Amino acid sequence: MSLPKKTVMCIVGARPNFMKIAPIMAALDGLAPLSLIHTGQHYDAAMQLLFFQQLGIPKPDINLEVGSGSHGWQTGQIMQRFEPIIETTDPVAVLVVGDVNSTIACALVATKKQVPVIHVEAGLRSFDRSMPEEINRVLTDQLAQLLFTTERSARGNLLREGVEDHRIHFVGNVMIDSLFNHCSKAVIAKETLMKSRGEGAVESCAKGYAILTLHRPSNVDEITTLQRIILLLQQISERIPIVFPVHPRTNAALDRSGLRQKLAQIPGIFPIPPVGYLEMLGLLKKARLVLTDSGGVQEETTALGIPCITLRDNTERPITVEEGTNTVAGIALERVLSIVDDILATGGKSGRIPEFWDGKAAFRIRDVMLGWLDDLK
Numbered sequence: 001m002s003l004p005k006k007t008v009m010c011i012v013g014a015r016p017n018f019m020k021i022a023p024i025m026a027a028l029d030g031l032a033p034l035s036l037i038h039t040g041q042h043y044d045a046a047m048q049l050l051f052f053q054q055l056g057i058p059k060p061d062i063n064l065e066v067g068s069g070s071h072g073w074q075t076g077q078i079m080q081r082f083e084p085i086i087e088t089t090d091p092v093a094v095l096v097v098g099d100v101n102s103t104i105a106c107a108l109v110a111t112k113k114q115v116p117v118i119h120v121e122a123g124l125r126s127f128d129r130s131m132p133e134e135i136n137r138v139l140t141d142q143l144a145q146l147l148f149t150t151e152r153s154a155r156g157n158l159l160r161e162g163v164e165d166h167r168i169h170f171v172g173n174v175m176i177d178s179l180f181n182h183c184s185k186a187v188i189a190k191e192t193l194m195k196s197r198g199e200g201a202v203e204s205c206a207k208g209y210a211i212l213t214l215h216r217p218s219n220v221d222e223i224t225t226l227q228r229i230i231l232l233l234q235q236i237s238e239r240i241p242i243v244f245p246v247h248p249r250t251n252a253a254l255d256r257s258g259l260r261q262k263l264a265q266i267p268g269i270f271p272i273p274p275v276g277y278l279e280m281l282g283l284l285k286k287a288r289l290v291l292t293d294s295g296g297v298q299e300e301t302t303a304l305g306i307p308c309i310t311l312r313d314n315t316e317r318p319i320t321v322e323e324g325t326n327t328v329a330g331i332a333l334e335r336v337l338s339i340v341d342d343i344l345a346t347g348g349k350s351g352r353i354p355e356f357w358d359g360k361a362a363f364r365i366r367d368v369m370l371g372w373l374d375d376l377k
């Protein structure tokens, strides 16, 4: 195996990393030496391979093939497998995105090897340390030398944690770069529904549907919570059909809890396997509302102007609530149903697209990074 030396080493591992890395690598192509490491945190074709094809991400130079495990095991395995790569290739910098275990694991190894770390999507805070992602965010931001933020609130969070102001650059949202770059290529929703459940699903959803994504451990890992959510979904589905691309964590939880059967018996819910990015955009564009606990989907719905109900008690992306279409609802039945009813009656709150969510964030990153790389020489 011959890996390129002295590159800016970009890291991906889990689904939301792919939409973020694609525009960054495209913007830097030919301007800085790049390499791509896939940790293999996500490995099902539907959770990763499809995104390389659809987003035009280069083939990774290496896949660490880490796979699933407990937090300690997975983070440790990524670190063990990443360290020799750094040792043999001497990267100029390591660029990590988001807040998954691959992000912190690679940032930590790089820092200990005195390779500077660049963090894209820095400074987001839910202020909820029971979320594994919050730990990953706080620690990655402590390690990073160069921090790119998606919304203005992130700078204050970082300054409070002692990050030096000159390291922080507000550039906007690369997730939205991908969204705008690919929206016109979205696969029409009908085709996706046909593939999954045939004409029945298409007919049921013809007058409008909601999209649901669900994968936070706090929502799906405990049987009683998952049961509560399914009862809530049942009531929502009596108002509007729900299309539900099921995340593998949730799929495993449905098996473990025996709740798969219960879900299958609800006629207005259409579970489907995780869909590709272009299929997801097609579904989102035509949705009347979105129910989610995903970070990225809260942002995409704000950019698309689609009402979003976040099935969590907090968000690390406050701009989607303050300026966008997002409402943080939790999972209490009465509250969520009243928001759904309001959206169905009035179209929900109208939002605007936040500052710098304009499809050009990766170009701003490129401009800052090229100057910074020059200074490193």
Ligand code: UD1
Residues within 6 Å of the ligand: 014, 015, 016, 041, 042, 043, 044, 047, 068, 069, 099, 100, 101, 102, 132, 133, 215, 247, 248, 249, 250, 252, 295
């Ligand atoms: C991870 C991220 C989360 C992110 C999400 C995006 C961490 C701590 N969590 O959560 O922040 O929002 O990805 O989707 O990094 N599995 C498969 N096939 C796969 C991948 C996972 O079957 O390709 C199953 C396994 O049972 C695994 C479970 O999903 O144990 C969870 O996977 P993991 O990567 O640990 O966490 P996610 O819940 O996917």
Ligand code: UDP
Residues within 6 Å of the ligand: 015, 016, 019, 213, 245, 246, 273, 274, 275, 276, 277, 278, 280, 281, 293, 294, 295, 296, 297, 300
């Ligand atoms: N997404 C997708 N297919 C799906 C579900 C989600 O392509 O079946 C996309 C979604 O549109 C967004 C990204 O995956 O671009 C968000 O990833 P995820 O929700 O897994 O992670 P999070 O953003 O919560 O970390």
